[in-house]
Amino acid sequence: MTVADVAALMTTLHDDPDLRFLILSDLAGVDTGTTMQVVYHLWSDTTPDWLRVIAEGLPREDPRIPSVTFLWNGAEWAEREAYDMFGIIFEGNRDLRRIYMPPDYQSFPLRKDFLLADDAARSPGQGVRHMEQTFMPAESGAQPALRQGTGAGTTDALPMTTDALAASTPDTADASQRAPT
Numbered sequence: 001m002t003v004a005d006v007a008a009l010m011t012t013l014h015d016d017p018d019l020r021f022l023i024l025s026d027l028a029g030v031d032t033g034t035t036m037q038v039v040y041h042l043w044s045d046t047t048p049d050w051l052r053v054i055a056e057g058l059p060r061e062d063p064r065i066p067s068v069t070f071l072w073n074g075a076e077w078a079e080r081e082a083y084d085m086f087g088i089i090f091e092g093n094r095d096l097r098r099i100y101m102p103p104d105y106q107s108f109p110l111r112k113d114f115l116l117a118d119d120a121a122r123s124p125g126q127g128v129r130h131m132e133q134t135f136m137p138a139e140s141g142a143q144p145a146l147r148q149g150t151g152a153g154t155t156d157a158l159p160m161t162t163d164a165l166a167a168s169t170p171d172t173a174d175a176s177q178r179a180p181t
Contacts, residue, residue, distance in 0.1 A: 001055050006038075007066045009053070013042060014071045020044045021051060024072035029082035030054075033112045036063040036088055058088065060113075067092035085110040 001009055013021040021042040030037040036058035042051040055065055067090040068075045079090040080099040087108040090096055098105065107114055 001053060002057055003055055003065050006055050006068070010040070010068050010071055013051070013053070018046065020046050024068065024075055024078075025050070027068070027075055027078035027082065029086035029088045029110070031060075031086055031110065031112045034060070036060060036086060038065055038082065038088060040068070063088045064091055066090070069093055084108070087111065 013019050021044045023043040024040060025043055026039075026041040028039045030039055035056065038055045038058070040053040040055070042053065044051070058065060063086070065088060067079055069079065069090075069092065076093060076095060077099070079088075079093050080096060082088045083090060083093075083096050084098045084100050085108055097103065101109070
């Protein structure tokens, strides 16, 4: 389906008594690397099957498509998400603003052309990023972290001594006199 067909096709799917796709379950943006898409997942009580409608051919430079909020009010949030993550403008959405990213954020994180600050280090020629380097625990010099709590199953799951168990509880009673929890 092309962008020009979205409003007419969705209205037919929603309003036709033989089709009755009354529920828009999901709306998602897609970046193929060359063009943008919007994918709609619809449900009807006339069939046990779901319908996936893909609007193709949105240009990457200025991706615009008609909003479907005139049919499904709940589409407003999904369209805001697709705008925030992909930069797809839904013409007719009355509240098209950022939903996850800060209002002054200039980019769109789920687009294929979104570059992370450390992307240059991801190429094989640049080696392994320091955060991905592995080391043996003995090389770290740190002691293993043990949980010091008395929650359910703590004494069975961790090798704690009676002194460590008594020190981790708030009361000062002898561990042998405490009732089981």
